[in-house]
Amino acid sequence: MKNRIKVLRAERDWSQQTLAQELGVSRQAVNAVERGKHDPSLQLAFDIANIFNLRIDDVFFPEKKLNTDSNEES
Template structure:
């Protein structure tokens, strides 16, 4: 799953730690989600989107399948 977390943090001048503190997770968890190494739980996705005052769809972007993948 792709996301805009890094860009959104940069716009607000927030560190990964700052976002982590706001949503009650570790900096490592934010890093893993931000880098696409871990898909967030639905609750975590809502929590992240809420911090940016955005909808989940505005933060997290599904990976589009190519037409050859069926």
């Protein structure tokens, strides 16, 4: 899953360690999520979004766009 965590941290001049402390997780956990190597739990995704005063879908987005066109024939 892609995300905007690095950009959001940079806007606040926060290190991964600072964000990790705010979230109560390890710096390695923040690094793994930020790099897309690990998908966060739903709770962690909510916590990250809340820290930046955003919605989850403003921080995280799928790598592939899902086809949501219900008029498409099979």
